[in-house]
Amino acid sequence: MENRQNFNNIQQRVNLYLDQELSSDAEKELLHEAESDKKVKEILEAERGFREMLRIKVQRSHVSPDFIKSIKKSIRKG
Protein backbone atom coordinates (compact mmCIF):
# COMPACT_ATOMS: atom_id res chain seq x y z
CA MET A 1 0.00 0.00 0.00
CA GLU A 2 2.80 2.37 0.98
CA ASN A 3 4.71 1.39 -2.15
CA ARG A 4 1.70 2.10 -4.30
CA GLN A 5 1.20 5.52 -2.72
CA ASN A 6 4.86 6.29 -3.17
CA PHE A 7 4.70 5.18 -6.78
CA ASN A 8 1.63 7.37 -7.41
CA ASN A 9 3.31 10.32 -5.76
CA ILE A 10 6.41 10.03 -7.94
CA GLN A 11 4.32 9.47 -11.04
CA GLN A 12 2.23 12.56 -10.31
CA ARG A 13 5.29 14.74 -9.86
CA VAL A 14 6.86 13.32 -13.01
CA ASN A 15 3.66 14.12 -14.92
CA LEU A 16 3.70 17.69 -13.67
CA TYR A 17 7.36 18.03 -14.55
CA LEU A 18 6.88 16.75 -18.11
CA ASP A 19 3.82 18.97 -18.50
CA GLN A 20 5.97 21.92 -17.38
CA GLU A 21 3.63 22.55 -14.46
CA LEU A 22 6.08 21.98 -11.61
CA SER A 23 7.67 24.89 -9.75
CA SER A 24 11.38 25.32 -10.36
CA ASP A 25 12.27 24.21 -6.81
CA ALA A 26 10.12 21.09 -7.08
CA GLU A 27 11.62 20.43 -10.49
CA LYS A 28 15.16 20.59 -9.13
CA GLU A 29 14.17 18.28 -6.30
CA LEU A 30 12.66 15.73 -8.68
CA LEU A 31 15.68 15.76 -11.00
CA HIS A 32 17.96 15.32 -8.03
CA GLU A 33 15.87 12.32 -6.91
CA ALA A 34 16.03 10.89 -10.42
CA GLU A 35 19.83 11.05 -10.29
CA SER A 36 20.06 9.25 -7.01
CA ASP A 37 17.08 6.87 -7.17
CA LYS A 38 16.90 4.34 -9.99
CA LYS A 39 13.14 3.85 -9.57
CA VAL A 40 12.42 7.57 -10.00
CA LYS A 41 14.62 7.65 -13.10
CA GLU A 42 12.76 4.65 -14.54
CA ILE A 43 9.39 6.29 -13.98
CA LEU A 44 10.62 9.50 -15.57
CA GLU A 45 11.94 7.68 -18.64
CA ALA A 46 8.80 5.58 -18.97
CA GLU A 47 6.52 8.63 -18.81
CA ARG A 48 8.69 10.44 -21.33
CA GLY A 49 8.54 7.43 -23.65
CA PHE A 50 4.77 7.17 -23.22
CA ARG A 51 4.25 10.77 -24.29
CA GLU A 52 6.63 10.38 -27.20
CA MET A 53 4.68 7.32 -28.34
CA LEU A 54 1.39 9.23 -28.17
CA ARG A 55 2.83 12.17 -30.05
CA ILE A 56 4.17 9.92 -32.81
CA LYS A 57 1.49 7.27 -33.06
CA VAL A 58 -1.88 8.93 -32.48
CA GLN A 59 -3.54 9.53 -35.83
CA ARG A 60 -3.63 13.14 -36.95
CA SER A 61 -5.90 14.63 -39.57
CA HIS A 62 -5.09 16.97 -42.41
CA VAL A 63 -7.55 19.01 -44.36
CA SER A 64 -7.49 19.46 -48.11
CA PRO A 65 -7.18 22.84 -49.84
CA ASP A 66 -10.68 22.22 -51.24
CA PHE A 67 -12.07 21.96 -47.72
CA ILE A 68 -10.47 25.29 -46.80
CA LYS A 69 -11.98 26.81 -49.93
CA SER A 70 -15.41 25.49 -48.99
CA ILE A 71 -15.12 27.03 -45.51
CA LYS A 72 -14.18 30.40 -47.00
CA LYS A 73 -17.10 30.11 -49.41
CA SER A 74 -19.53 29.33 -46.57
CA ILE A 75 -18.23 32.34 -44.63
CA ARG A 76 -18.69 34.63 -47.65
CA LYS A 77 -22.26 33.38 -48.02
CA GLY A 78 -22.73 34.22 -44.34
Add this chain to the structure above:
Amino acid sequence: MAIIQKVVHLGAENHRTLGKKKKLDKIFKKELLPHIDALKTFAYHLSYNEQDANDLVQETYMKAYRFIDKYQPGTNSKAWLFKILKNAFINAYRRKSTRPTQVDFEEAISYQESKNVAVGEFFDLRKELFDKMMGDEVTMALDNLPMDFKTVILLCDIEQFSYEEIAEILEIPIGTVRSRLFRARNMLKEKLKSYALSLGYEDKREARRQKNKSKEEE
Protein backbone atom coordinates in the same frame (compact mmCIF):
# COMPACT_ATOMS: atom_id res chain seq x y z
CA MET B 1 -25.51 69.48 -52.34
CA ALA B 2 -27.10 67.34 -49.61
CA ILE B 3 -27.31 64.39 -52.00
CA ILE B 4 -23.63 64.75 -52.92
CA GLN B 5 -22.70 64.87 -49.21
CA LYS B 6 -24.78 61.74 -48.58
CA VAL B 7 -23.09 59.89 -51.47
CA VAL B 8 -19.65 60.92 -50.22
CA HIS B 9 -20.62 59.80 -46.70
CA LEU B 10 -21.88 56.41 -47.97
CA GLY B 11 -18.71 56.01 -50.02
CA ALA B 12 -16.57 56.63 -46.95
CA GLU B 13 -18.75 54.24 -44.94
CA ASN B 14 -18.34 51.53 -47.60
CA HIS B 15 -14.63 52.18 -47.65
CA ARG B 16 -14.44 51.78 -43.87
CA THR B 17 -16.56 48.61 -44.00
CA LEU B 18 -14.37 47.20 -46.76
CA GLY B 19 -11.24 48.15 -44.83
CA LYS B 20 -12.59 46.46 -41.72
CA LYS B 21 -13.56 43.34 -43.68
CA LYS B 22 -10.11 43.20 -45.23
CA LYS B 23 -8.55 43.47 -41.77
CA LEU B 24 -10.78 40.71 -40.40
CA ASP B 25 -10.00 38.49 -43.40
CA LYS B 26 -6.31 39.02 -42.75
CA ILE B 27 -6.67 38.03 -39.06
CA PHE B 28 -8.72 35.01 -40.11
CA LYS B 29 -6.11 33.88 -42.63
CA LYS B 30 -3.03 34.60 -40.51
CA GLU B 31 -4.19 33.65 -37.01
CA LEU B 32 -7.11 31.26 -37.29
CA LEU B 33 -6.65 29.14 -40.40
CA PRO B 34 -3.18 27.81 -39.43
CA HIS B 35 -4.87 25.73 -36.69
CA ILE B 36 -7.20 23.90 -39.03
CA ASP B 37 -5.33 20.55 -39.03
CA ALA B 38 -5.16 20.52 -35.21
CA LEU B 39 -8.89 21.30 -35.01
CA LYS B 40 -9.67 18.54 -37.49
CA THR B 41 -7.62 16.05 -35.44
CA PHE B 42 -9.48 17.05 -32.28
CA ALA B 43 -12.86 16.92 -34.03
CA TYR B 44 -12.09 13.53 -35.55
CA HIS B 45 -11.21 11.96 -32.21
CA LEU B 46 -14.31 13.44 -30.60
CA SER B 47 -16.76 12.40 -33.29
CA TYR B 48 -15.17 9.18 -34.64
CA ASN B 49 -16.40 10.20 -38.06
CA GLU B 50 -14.81 12.07 -40.99
CA GLN B 51 -17.95 13.89 -42.10
CA ASP B 52 -18.96 14.91 -38.58
CA ALA B 53 -15.41 16.12 -37.97
CA ASN B 54 -15.53 18.25 -41.14
CA ASP B 55 -18.90 19.67 -40.10
CA LEU B 56 -17.53 20.55 -36.66
CA VAL B 57 -14.47 22.28 -38.11
CA GLN B 58 -16.60 24.20 -40.58
CA GLU B 59 -19.02 25.28 -37.86
CA THR B 60 -16.09 26.33 -35.67
CA TYR B 61 -14.65 28.61 -38.36
CA MET B 62 -18.03 30.08 -39.22
CA LYS B 63 -18.65 30.91 -35.56
CA ALA B 64 -15.13 32.25 -35.15
CA TYR B 65 -15.61 34.55 -38.12
CA ARG B 66 -19.00 35.69 -36.84
CA PHE B 67 -17.47 36.65 -33.49
CA ILE B 68 -14.06 37.71 -34.79
CA ASP B 69 -14.67 41.22 -33.40
CA LYS B 70 -14.41 39.70 -29.92
CA TYR B 71 -11.05 38.15 -30.71
CA GLN B 72 -7.97 40.14 -29.69
CA PRO B 73 -5.36 39.73 -32.45
CA GLY B 74 -2.15 38.20 -31.19
CA THR B 75 -3.81 36.40 -28.26
CA ASN B 76 -4.35 32.66 -27.95
CA SER B 77 -6.32 31.96 -31.11
CA LYS B 78 -5.75 28.21 -30.93
CA ALA B 79 -7.31 27.89 -27.45
CA TRP B 80 -10.18 30.16 -28.54
CA LEU B 81 -10.91 27.96 -31.57
CA PHE B 82 -10.69 24.75 -29.53
CA LYS B 83 -13.19 26.14 -27.06
CA ILE B 84 -15.60 27.00 -29.86
CA LEU B 85 -15.19 23.52 -31.33
CA LYS B 86 -15.71 21.82 -27.97
CA ASN B 87 -18.94 23.79 -27.43
CA ALA B 88 -20.11 23.02 -30.98
CA PHE B 89 -19.46 19.33 -30.36
CA ILE B 90 -21.39 19.32 -27.08
CA ASN B 91 -24.33 21.11 -28.67
CA ALA B 92 -24.39 18.84 -31.72
CA TYR B 93 -24.09 15.61 -29.77
CA ARG B 94 -26.56 16.61 -27.08
CA ARG B 95 -29.06 16.89 -29.88
CA LYS B 96 -28.36 13.81 -31.92
CA SER B 97 -26.17 11.25 -30.20
CA THR B 98 -26.49 8.67 -27.53
CA ARG B 99 -22.75 8.83 -27.00
CA PRO B 100 -22.02 10.12 -23.50
CA THR B 101 -20.11 13.38 -23.18
CA GLN B 102 -19.86 13.08 -19.41
CA VAL B 103 -18.47 10.22 -17.41
CA ASP B 104 -19.35 8.99 -14.00
CA PHE B 105 -16.26 10.11 -12.16
CA GLU B 106 -16.90 8.04 -9.06
CA GLU B 107 -17.04 4.95 -11.24
CA ALA B 108 -13.92 5.98 -13.13
CA ILE B 109 -11.97 6.69 -9.95
CA SER B 110 -12.80 3.36 -8.37
CA TYR B 111 -11.92 1.66 -11.66
CA GLN B 112 -8.58 3.43 -11.66
CA GLU B 113 -7.79 2.67 -8.04
CA SER B 114 -8.48 -1.01 -8.57
CA LYS B 115 -6.02 -0.95 -11.48
CA ASN B 116 -3.16 0.86 -9.82
CA VAL B 117 -0.95 -2.18 -9.47
CA ALA B 118 -1.37 -3.13 -13.10
CA VAL B 119 -0.59 0.44 -14.11
CA GLY B 120 2.64 0.25 -12.16
CA GLU B 121 3.54 -2.91 -13.99
CA PHE B 122 3.15 -1.05 -17.27
CA PHE B 123 6.55 0.47 -16.73
CA ASP B 124 8.20 -2.91 -16.89
CA LEU B 125 6.48 -3.59 -20.19
CA ARG B 126 7.26 -0.34 -21.85
CA LYS B 127 10.11 -1.13 -24.24
CA GLU B 128 8.60 -4.21 -25.77
CA LEU B 129 5.16 -2.67 -25.67
CA PHE B 130 6.08 0.54 -27.45
CA ASP B 131 7.86 -1.37 -30.20
CA LYS B 132 4.85 -3.56 -30.83
CA MET B 133 2.24 -0.81 -30.83
CA MET B 134 0.98 0.32 -34.18
CA GLY B 135 -0.54 3.77 -34.61
CA ASP B 136 -3.98 2.25 -35.17
CA GLU B 137 -3.92 0.46 -31.83
CA VAL B 138 -2.78 3.52 -29.94
CA THR B 139 -5.43 5.63 -31.66
CA MET B 140 -8.11 3.03 -30.95
CA ALA B 141 -7.13 2.78 -27.30
CA LEU B 142 -7.28 6.55 -26.96
CA ASP B 143 -10.61 6.80 -28.77
CA ASN B 144 -12.08 4.13 -26.49
CA LEU B 145 -11.45 6.17 -23.36
CA PRO B 146 -14.46 7.91 -21.82
CA MET B 147 -14.93 11.30 -23.48
CA ASP B 148 -13.70 13.52 -20.63
CA PHE B 149 -10.52 11.51 -20.23
CA LYS B 150 -9.78 11.29 -23.93
CA THR B 151 -10.28 15.05 -24.28
CA VAL B 152 -7.62 16.02 -21.74
CA ILE B 153 -5.06 13.70 -23.35
CA LEU B 154 -5.79 15.15 -26.78
CA LEU B 155 -5.43 18.69 -25.50
CA CYS B 156 -2.35 18.11 -23.36
CA ASP B 157 -0.32 15.35 -25.02
CA ILE B 158 -1.29 15.84 -28.64
CA GLU B 159 -1.86 19.60 -28.81
CA GLN B 160 0.52 20.63 -26.02
CA PHE B 161 -1.88 23.01 -24.29
CA SER B 162 -0.96 24.06 -20.75
CA TYR B 163 -3.18 23.09 -17.81
CA GLU B 164 -4.42 26.68 -17.64
CA GLU B 165 -5.41 26.64 -21.30
CA ILE B 166 -7.12 23.26 -20.94
CA ALA B 167 -9.04 24.56 -17.92
CA GLU B 168 -10.15 27.53 -20.01
CA ILE B 169 -11.14 25.42 -23.04
CA LEU B 170 -13.06 22.84 -21.02
CA GLU B 171 -14.34 25.33 -18.43
CA ILE B 172 -13.19 23.22 -15.48
CA PRO B 173 -10.82 24.01 -12.56
CA ILE B 174 -7.08 23.44 -13.03
CA GLY B 175 -7.11 20.87 -10.23
CA THR B 176 -9.63 18.84 -12.21
CA VAL B 177 -7.43 19.04 -15.30
CA ARG B 178 -4.51 17.71 -13.27
CA SER B 179 -6.38 14.79 -11.69
CA ARG B 180 -8.25 13.93 -14.87
CA LEU B 181 -5.02 13.80 -16.87
CA PHE B 182 -3.38 11.55 -14.30
CA ARG B 183 -6.28 9.10 -14.43
CA ALA B 184 -6.67 9.35 -18.18
CA ARG B 185 -3.05 8.47 -18.86
CA ASN B 186 -3.18 5.51 -16.50
CA MET B 187 -6.39 4.25 -18.08
CA LEU B 188 -4.78 4.53 -21.49
CA LYS B 189 -1.71 2.60 -20.33
CA GLU B 190 -3.99 -0.12 -19.04
CA LYS B 191 -5.74 -0.35 -22.41
CA LEU B 192 -2.42 -0.42 -24.25
CA LYS B 193 -1.20 -3.19 -22.00
CA SER B 194 -4.31 -5.24 -22.83
CA TYR B 195 -3.70 -4.65 -26.54
CA ALA B 196 -0.06 -5.71 -26.17
CA LEU B 197 -1.08 -8.90 -24.40
CA SER B 198 -3.70 -9.63 -27.05
CA LEU B 199 -1.00 -9.16 -29.69
CA GLY B 200 0.93 -11.96 -28.08
CA TYR B 201 3.24 -10.01 -25.82
CA GLU B 202 4.53 -12.34 -23.14
CA ASP B 203 5.11 -11.08 -19.66
CA LYS B 204 8.68 -12.21 -19.03
CA ARG B 205 9.09 -10.46 -15.70
CA GLU B 206 8.38 -13.50 -13.56
CA ALA B 207 11.02 -15.49 -15.43
CA ARG B 208 13.46 -12.61 -15.00
CA ARG B 209 12.69 -12.40 -11.28
CA GLN B 210 13.32 -16.13 -10.87
CA LYS B 211 16.58 -15.84 -12.79
CA ASN B 212 17.77 -12.95 -10.60
CA LYS B 213 16.74 -14.85 -7.48
CA SER B 214 18.75 -17.91 -8.48
CA LYS B 215 21.77 -15.71 -9.23
CA GLU B 216 21.51 -14.16 -5.79
CA GLU B 217 21.28 -17.59 -4.17
CA GLU B 218 24.40 -18.76 -6.01
